[in-house]
Amino acid sequence: MPANRLVCKVTVVVRTDDDGIERNEIRNLELLRVQDAAVDPFAPKLDSGMPGDSSAEFPFGANGEGQT
Numbered sequence: 001m002p003a004n005r006l007v008c009k010v011t012v013v014v015r016t017d018d019d020g021i022e023r024n025e026i027r028n029l030e031l032l033r034v035q036d037a038a039v040d041p042f043a044p045k046l047d048s049g050m051p052g053d054s055s056a057e058f059p060f061g062a063n064g065e066g067q068t
Helices: none
Strands: 005-016 022-035
Touching: none
Parallel strands: none
Antiparallel strands: 005 022
């Protein structure tokens, strides 16, 4: 399930601290809307299993069997 996206208006300023290091500082944050994320057509199907879950295909430790 795709996550919703927050669309915000942010005011950011560059602040110089007493030690001379410049940092970004958020001065204002305004939520404009919440929008549904677009569905990724290349995302794996939910019923196809998790990619990388090879426990059924390859038993743990099988790559070390028969080696001396």
